[in-house]
């Protein structure tokens with residue numbers, strides 16, 4: 001008889017999936033809070049500097065009164081509101097724990113070991129992570145010299161094993177965009193059994209009229225899915241709610257693979273209240289876009305060359321000077337997001353934060 005003390009102790013703990021080996025870990029933006037109590041602004045996570053839109057906090061607090069209950073698993077209220085807002089059938093909507101949660105479900109639903117997922121690179125840091133977790137093979141395709149998606153190269157990277165393609169538009173972290181004609185040409189050329197995900201997390205900040213709204217592109221394309229979030233323009237990053245618009249087979253698959261009850265009632269109700277607060281939203285987005293334009297112009301005047309951003313951040317390609325630059329910004333009280341050896345992404349924040357950043361950038365430039 002085997003006693004407890006004789007039970008063999010596993011040498012290496014539980015066996016974990018091989019696919020997880022060497023997985024890149026998602027690096028969250030550093031929290032604000034300078035050394036020695038110095039003021040610090042967090043411009044490292046593309047968050048919205050404004051508090052929740054009018055009425056949203058009250059709605060969320062009311063929802064907090066039912067925290068003993070599970071949320072509505074189907075997000076019926078939010079789905080109905082979104083269907084009306086975008087003029088799409090409710091069956092074409094699927095919600096999730098942030099758009100990154102939906103992106104993960106999309107990969108789960110389409111790709112596994114032996115399959116390939118194509119995306120431009122550098123782009124949103126979560127793509128390689130969620131692809132690797134799925135066991136599929138990531139196929140990153142370098143951006144062009146101008147830091148724009150190279151759609152021709154991405155098309156050339158499609159094989160019979162490709163199951164999904166992410167097109168991040170505007171692209172994180174470069175803020176660059178692909179325009180209507182080139183995107184339509186690309187979508188027409190991609191095989192119809194490959195899902196193309198248009199990740200439009202920053203769409204509200206776009207001012208270039210040639211950048212298409214993915215919702216128009218998906219309508220007659222069953223293999224196109226649009227990904228949106230309440231985390232950026234709507235300022236609900238902390239509540240974790242995002243959604244996809246896709247034809248029924250894809251939207252159904254998302255409902256099958258979503259984490260049950262993932263979107264809290266608080267998040268659902270706050271999202272609905274935010275959608276109903278559109279005038280205030282537009283005002284805030286316009287103010288952030290104006291700040292983006294001011295920051296870009298000031299950087300250009302300082303002598304920096306940077307790609308035009310259509311998002312709520314700017315991108316400075318600094319190469320080997322990236323970490324030094326980020327350290328100089330931190331010393332000035334601004335936390336930015338460095339990608340060592342490549343560049344720095346800086347979120348457009350409140351005016352005071354942007355001014356601090358511009359001051360640090362100017363000082364750094366003078367020291368070059």
Ligand SMILES: Cc1ncc(COP(=O)(O)O)c(C=O)c1O
Nearest residue numbers: 098099100124172201229231242
């Ligand atoms: C391109 C892109 N997609 C998706 C997300 C995920 O946002 P969330 O999960 O908060 O909706 C982000 C966040 O930074 C992003 O930059």
